[in-house]
Every structure is written in C-alpha cells, then in structure tokens.
Amino acid sequence: MARFIWLRLLQAIPVLFVVITVTFFLVRFAPGGPFDQEKAVIPEVKRALEAQYHLDQPLLAQYGSYLRDLLHGDLGPSFKYPGRSVRELIVAGLPATAELGLYALLVAVVLGMAAGIVAALRPNTWRDYLSMSVAMAGICMPTLLLGPLLVLVFGIWLDWLPVSGWGDVPGDKILPSLTLGAAYAAYVARLTRGGMLEVLSQDYIRTARAKGLPERVVIFKHALRGGIIPVVSFLGPAFAGLLSGSFVVETVFQVPGLGRFFVQAAFNRDYTVILGTTIFFAVLIVVFNLLSDVLAAWLNPRVRGALQGGA
Amino acid sequence: MSATETDLRYERGTSLWQDAWARLRRNRLAVAGAIVLIVIVIACLLVSWLSPYGYQQQDLVLGAAPPSGAHWLGTDTFGRDLLTRILYGGRISLLVGFIGTGVALLIGVTWGAVAAYFGGRTDAVLMRIVDILYALPFMIFVVLLTVVFGRSLLLLFLAIGAVEWLTMARIIRGQVQALRHQEFVEAAISLGLSRTAIITRHLIPNALGPLIVYTTLTIPSVMLLEAFISFLGLGVQPPASSWGSLISDGVETMEEYPWLLIYPGLTLSLTLFALNFLGDGLRDALDVRASRD
Numbered sequence: 028m029a030r031f032i033w034l035r036l037l038q039a040i041p042v043l044f045v046v047i048t049v050t051f052f053l054v055r056f057a058p059g060g061p062f063d064q065e066k067a068v069i070p071e072v073k074r075a076l077e078a079q080y081h082l083d084q085p086l087l088a089q090y091g092s093y094l095r096d097l098l099h100g101d102l103g104p105s106f107k108y109p110g111r112s113v114r115e116l117i118v119a120g121l122p123a124t125a126e127l128g129l130y131a132l133l134v135a136v137v138l139g140m141a142a143g144i145v146a147a148l149r150p151n152t153w154r155d156y157l158s159m160s161v162a163m164a165g166i167c168m169p170t171l172l173l174g175p176l177l178v179l180v181f182g183i184w185l186d187w188l189p190v191s192g193w194g195d196v197p198g199d200k201i202l203p204s205l206t207l208g209a210a211y212a213a214y215v216a217r218l219t220r221g222g223m224l225e226v227l228s229q230d231y232i233r234t235a236r237a238k239g240l241p242e243r244v245v246i247f248k249h250a251l252r253g254g255i256i257p258v259v260s261f262l263g264p265a266f267a268g269l270l271s272g273s274f275v276v277e278t279v280f281q282v283p284g285l286g287r288f289f290v291q292a293a294f295n296r297d298y299t300v301i302l303g304t305t306i307f308f309a310v311l312i313v314v315f316n317l318l319s320d321v322l323a324a325w326l327n328p329r330v331r332g333a334l335q336g337g338a
Numbered sequence: 339m340s341a342t343e344t345d346l347r348y349e350r351g352t353s354l355w356q357d358a359w360a361r362l363r364r365n366r367l368a369v370a371g372a373i374v375l376i377v378i379v380i381a382c383l384l385v386s387w388l389s390p391y392g393y394q395q396q397d398l399v400l401g402a403a404p405p406s407g408a409h410w411l412g413t414d415t416f417g418r419d420l421l422t423r424i425l426y427g428g429r430i431s432l433l434v435g436f437i438g439t440g441v442a443l444l445i446g447v448t449w450g451a452v453a454a455y456f457g458g459r460t461d462a463v464l465m466r467i468v469d470i471l472y473a474l475p476f477m478i479f480v481v482l483l484t485v486v487f488g489r490s491l492l493l494l495f496l497a498i499g500a501v502e503w504l505t506m507a508r509i510i511r512g513q514v515q516a517l518r519h520q521e522f523v524e525a526a527i528s529l530g531l532s533r534t535a536i537i538t539r540h541l542i543p544n545a546l547g548p549l550i551v552y553t554t555l556t557i558p559s560v561m562l563l564e565a566f567i568s569f570l571g572l573g574v575q576p577p578a579s580s581w582g583s584l585i586s587d588g589v590e591t592m593e594e595y596p597w598l599l600i601y602p603g604l605t606l607s608l609t610l611f612a613l614n615f616l617g618d619g620l621r622d623a624l625d626v627r628a629s630r631d
Contacts, residue, residue: 042470056486167610169562171569171582172603175589183593271475275566279589289478290570293485305482308475 102303113303124284134208143219165213223254263319368619371612385425438560441499446506454514547624554617
C-alpha cells in the first residue's frame with residue numbers, strides 16, 4: 028500500500044509541472060497586461076511597475092524565477108492588490124470555499140445515496156423512475172440556473188432563507204451548499220443505484236438472505252459496502268470539482284471564497300493570482316484523487332491491482 | 339437477440355443500424371428528446387422568418403412586460419421580445435455546442451486512433467498525456483482560456499473543444515484496440531481484403547456507435563461550459579447574447595421580472611435534458627458498454 032501511494036505521488040510531479048508551465052505561458056499570451064486597463068497609466072509609471080514585478084525581463088527568466096520562488100512556497104505578490112501576496116489571498120479565501128465544498132459534499136452524499144438506494148431496491152418501479160428523473164434534472168439544471176431559482180423561490184417569494192453572504196446571518200449557508208451539491212447528488216444517486224444493483228444480484232447477498240438476516244442488515248451491512256465503491260471513487264474528484272467549480276455559486280451568493288478571487292483575477296488579468304490559484308487547485312485535485320483511490324483500494328483490494336497495472 | 343419471429347421470415351438479417359433504429363424508436367424518452375431538439379434547432383434557425391420582432395427591436399414605452407398574446411414569453415426592460423432573443427441566443431449556444439464538440443471529436447478521434455494504431459511506446463506516451471490533462475482543474479482551465487482567447491468567440495469555441503476531447507480519445511483508442519483483434523477483422527484480413535476496405539467496411543462502422551453516443555453527450559457539456567462562462571460575464575459580449583448571458587441578465591432583475599430568468603433557464607435545461615435523454619437512448623440502442631473513464 029505504501030508503495031502504491033508513493034508511486035502515485037511520484038506520478039503527480041510531472042502533472043503539476045505541466046500545469047504550472049502551461050498556465051504560466053498561457054497567461055502571458057493573454058492580450059493586455061495587469062497595468063493597462065482603466066485610466067491610462069503614464070508610460071514611466073507603467074515601466075516602473077513592470078520593473079518592480081520583473082515583467083520587463085525575458086519570459087524564460089521570469090519563468091525560471093517563478094519556479095524557484097514556487098519551490099520555497101512563494102506564489103509571488105498580487106498585481107491588483109498591492110502589498111498582498113497571492114498566498115495571503117488564497118489563505119483568506121480558502122476557509123469559505125472549503126466549508127462550502129464540504130457542506131455540498133455532504134448534501135451530495137446524503138441525498139444521492141438515499142435516492143440511489145431507494146431506486147436500486149425497487150428497480151423499474153415508480154420509485155426508481157422518480158428518483159432517477161430527479162437525478163437527471165439535477166444533472167441538467169446547471170448551478171447557474173438552480174442557484175438563482177432557489178434564491179427566487181426560497182429567498183424572495185417565500186422569504187425563508189437569506190439570499191447572500193456567508194456566515195453573516197444564520198441560515199445563509201443553506202442555499203449555496205444545496206446549489207453546489209445538487210448536481211453531484213445526482214451523480215452519486217446514479218452511481219449508487221448502479222453499484223447497488225450489481226451487488227444485489229451477487230451470490231453472497233443471496234446467502235445472507237438465505238441465512239434469514241433481516242433485510243435492513245443485508246442492505247446496509249452487506250450490500251452497501253460493495254455497492255458504494257463507485258461512489259467512493261467518485262468522491263475524490265467530486266470534492267476537487269466542488270472546490271474548483273464553486274465560483275459560479277460563490278458569485279451568485281456572494282461567498283467570499285477562492286472562486287470569486289479567481290474570477291476577479293481573470294477579469295483584472297492579475298497574472299500571479301490566476302497562476303497561484305490554478306496551481307493550488309491542481310495540487311488539491313491530485314491530492315483528492317489520490318485519497319479516493321487509496322480509500323477505494325482499501326474497500327476493495329481488487330482495485331489496487333488494477334490501478335498499479337495502469338488499467 | 340431482438341430478432342423477432344417476423345424478422346426470421348426474411349432471408350436477409352437486420353443490420354446493426356436497423357436493430358439500433360428499432361430500439362431507439364421504442365425508447366419514448368429518447369424520441370421525445372430528439373423531437374424537442376429538432377423543434378428547438380429549427381426554431382433557432384428560422385427565427386428571423388418566424389418572429390415578427392427583430393433581435394434588437396426595442397419598445398421603450400412597453401418596457402418589461404409579462405408574457406402576453408403579443409409577446410409569448412414577455413419582454414425585457416428595453417421592451418425587446420424575450421422569445422425572439424432566446425431563439426437568437428440559441429443560435430450562439432447551439433453553435434458553440436456543435437463547433438466545440440466538432441473540435442473535440444477531431445482531436446479525440448485522431449489522438450485515440452493514432453495511439454491504438456501504432457501501439458507500444460507511442461500509445462503509452464499519448465495516453466499518459468491524456469492522463470495528465472485529466473488531472474487539470476477543468477473549470478479553472480476553461481476560465482483561463484477565456485481570458486486568453488476571450489475577444490474572439492471562434493477561438494473560444496476551439497478552446498472549449500480542445501479541453502473536451504480527452505474522453506473521446508480514450509473511447510476511440512479502446513474501440514480500435516478491441517476491434518483490431520476481433521475475429522471478423524482477422525477473417526477479413528485472411529480473405530485478402532485491402533486495408534482501405536477493412537477500415538471503411540469493418541473498423542469505422544463498428545467504432546461509429548460509441549462515437550455517436552459520446553458526441554451526443556459531449557454537446558450538452560460544451561453548451562454548459564459556454565453558459566458558465568457567459569454567465570460570469572467572460573464569454574459572449576453584448577449586443578450578442580447566448581442562453582448563458584440571458585440567464586445572467588435575468589438574474590439581475592429576477593425579483594421584479596422573474597420571467598426573464600425562468601424562460602431562458604427553461605430553454606437551456608430543456609435542451610440539455612433532450613440531448614442527455616437522446617444520448618442515453620442511443621447508448622442503449624447501439625449497446626455501447628464502454629465506460630466513460
């Protein structure tokens with residue numbers, strides 16, 4: 028197992044290197060720099076600013092020094108927020124994003140698994156069709172529509188829940204978490220249904236039933252352990268997706284998280300913030316993919332061999 | 339398997355495509371999806387003839403009005419007909435979906451086919467690159483590409499397509515690899531068929547099924563990406579609009595004029611629904627079992 032984890036960690040290095048390199052050069056290709064927007068800046072001032080941030084040096088030299096700083100954990104200064112480093116911005120935005128992602132994951136797992144189990148226990152009945160239709164709706168209803176609709180119904184028409192902010196008023200975390208979690212709940216439901224249906228037709232489930240075990244024990248103790256393996260494999264990428272995909276939800280509900288910083292940085296061409304956030308998310312994704320692979324392997328030793336073999 | 343007794347009376351068997359077509363027609367959701375899709379596409383294409391209103395035609399006296407006989411889905415704050423704007427916006431959303439998917443198809447099929455055809459080290463390197471790209475923060479990357487190519491809509495389509503090809507490459511590689519060692523291909527080789535004949539008569543028709551299915555399923559995810567980007571204000575710029583930017587505009591005034599949010603949103607969802615149901619139906623009909631990843 029230790030070898031497996033080491034191997035995966037080693038594989039992550041070229042991935043991260045490619046991400047850093049591609050992002051670095053892509054951002055530099057973008058038309059317009061961080062200092063030529065809004066009011067025209069006096070050429071001397073612009074030159075001085077560019078010199079201060081070493082933007083006047085050759086591109087490869089900039090790339091080299093960026094990599095050097097990165098190895099020391101230094102993501103550089105922000106161009107748009109003078110005096111603040113990219114790391115400070117990430118540290119400031121991470122708690123809200125992480126909390127939002129965690130709640131959304133909880134929504135996805137609880138709602139999704141419940142719907143999936145209900146559907147799998149009575150396949151091809153109205154319960155199955157109903158839960159799977161709702162799941163399909165969850166997949167086809169993008170967050171950019173679901174968020175505003177939830178705000179409209181629960182925030183404005185019914186006036187039950189606050190419509191924006193994060194941790195300011197009680198209950199303001201409910202709608203963003205639901206919105207972000209909905210699509211993932213739908214995927215979890217489909218995966219749970221598929222996994223459970225496969226497991227339920229296996230011999231050991233028949234044995235368990237033949238032994239006279241109560242249905243509850245058969246489902247939750249015997250079937251679920253095997254049936255949720257696809258869900259577990261999905262959770263790592265899902266959590267990474269929740270974190271890096273939360274910017275629409277953060278924008279709609281004005282959550283002061285990483286996603287909003289990123290979108291603002293994209294508008295402002297704040298190179299270092301764009302780069303730093305992308306790298307940060309790439310690291311997160313690699314780590315969570317690794318975690319979920321390890322967890323899935325722990326649940327099912329057969330997976331381990333497949334992963335090492337390169338599938 | 340699905341050859342019924344009536345089929346057996348004919349000496350000619352049914353082809354893969356006839357079987358698939360029959361199965362697809364029995365799937366009501368898929369048929370409904372196809373019909374909805376055709377109606378939406380035709381309406382978007384013919385909107386300049388169908389609608390009495392122009393895309394930019396304002397009626398400032400009327401302002402934002404709820405749905406009525408004259409304006410079926412109401413008007414926006416400038417008194418512009420919402421249905422007309424949705425249909426014009428649909429042209430952009432659908433175009434992005436098709437062009438982006440086309441690019442993904444082109445890159446993915448070439449990449450996967452080359453990997454499978456040459457095998458060995460080439461295969462290992464090419465597929466390793468796909469694995470690496472899979473680990474990229476996907477949405478972040480799309481926003482990044484928007485920043486780089488944002489000024490040009492066409493480049494944006496290409497960029498979106500360029501990130502969506504990974505799954506396609508894996509599927510095609512798997513298909514070609516599996517097909518190459520099938521008995522009917524070996525039989526064709528031993529019968530002395532030319533390479534062109536083998537590729538066109540045997541390989542392409544058999545790889546086509548999964549290709550069609552995943553093309554159908556890629557279109558909605560490309561359209562969704564475009565909607566996200568336009569929603570954030572990074573994509574389609576006014577005066578042009580897409581479903582994403584219409585939803586984004588609708589959000590700003592949803593308290594007073596909820597129809598400006600609801601109808602563009604419904605149209606987008608309905609289209610995504612239709613495409614997904616059609617894709618799922620095609621998958622069942624063509625009996626594609628290759629997993630997504």
